Amino acid sequence: MSAPDALHAHQLRAASGQFTTALRFSIRDQTRNRLAALLLVAFVPLWYLLMAAMAGHRPLDFRLFATGQVMHIDGGHLTLISAGLNSLTMICGFAVFDAVRKSLAFDRRLVHAGYRQPVLIGAKSLAVAAVAFAVAVYTALALLPFWRPSVTGWLAVLAAFTVIALTYGALGLLLGVLVRGDLEGFFLIIMGSLMDTFLQNPLGNPLANKPVLHWFPSFGPMQFATAGAFAHTALWGYLALGLAWAAGFAATGLIIFRRRTHRRTATPRRPVTAKPGTDPSPA
Known part of the structure; x- marks a missing residue:
């Protein structure tokens, strides 16, 4: 093996080792949040139970914007979908925001110690994608004791849950590197998730069938889950719309993360030149 090839192989092994270590630390940081774990295990089933009891089985009209079709569906089942979306926005947003905030200084030290920024990114x-998918699977499974959609309907709900978990995980990443305090981040996540998911349900919002909801992150996942669960239609464009929100939040957050962990090199100090007729030595 030539010297350039050996050097390239060594660099690949070093990058692989750095990636494995950074991934392990990132997953550990995001999964050791006890409040988020408690919300996931206990809050999700209780939230489903409360929402199902409040909604009952009153029929609702829900509009599919892709086809213009107005479906007459069970309001309780629709409320369970919006409840799952709402719980995912808060849990994933909190978990990622808290982990990124606490690990930012450590990530900066890793970069200064020689870790490559692309590896950390x-x-x-x-790690965000893995945690979001795991939380989405649990939330979709916790739905089954309250409502048993068809297999394809449940898979549509799972896909929508995964996308909204990715979206708010990416938002948590963005807020974790952007805001200066915990209070601001928690407030933005809570208010954003409540407004976003609540407005999608016609049971509590008479504007839920209006085009203005196109501009909310949960619009695409809600349309996809509802179409798959009730109309057995796959609205892939709306799922892609949710992924676009996730990609936008993640790209913005990672750009800021790169800037905040950038390794700054010391600039050489300019030599002091003495003026003619003066003594440059210190007094």
Whole structure:
């Protein structure tokens, strides 16, 4: 093996080792939040139970914007979908925001110690995606004791849950590197998730069938889950719309993360030149 090939192989092994270590730290940071774990295990079933009891089984009209079709569906089942979306926005947003805020100084030290920023960015992105998918699977499984949609309907709900978990995980990443305090981040996540998911349900919002909801992150996942669960239609464009929100939040957050962990090199000090007729030595 030639010297350039050996050097390239060594660099690949070093980058692989850095990626594995960074990924392990990122997943550990995001999964050791006890409040988020408690919300996931206990809050999700209780939230489903409360929403199902409040909504009952009153029929509702829900509009599919892709086809213009107005469906007459069970309001309780629709409320369970919006409840799952709402719980995911808060849990994933909180978990990622808290982890990023606490690990930012450590990530900066890793960069100064020689870790490559692309490696850290890739590991952090994969950790957010893995945690979001795991939380979405649990939330979709917790739905089954309250409502048993068809297999394709449940898979549509799972896909929508995964996308909204990715979206608010990416938002948590963005807020974690952007805002200066915990209070601001928690407030933005709570208010954003409540407004976003609540407005999608016609049971509590008479504007839920209006075009203005196109501008909310949960619009695409809600349309996809509802179409798959009730109309057995796959609205892939609306799922892609949700992924676009996730990609936008993640890209913005990772750009800011790169800037905040950038390794700054010391600039050489300019030599002091003495003026003619003066003594340059210190007094």
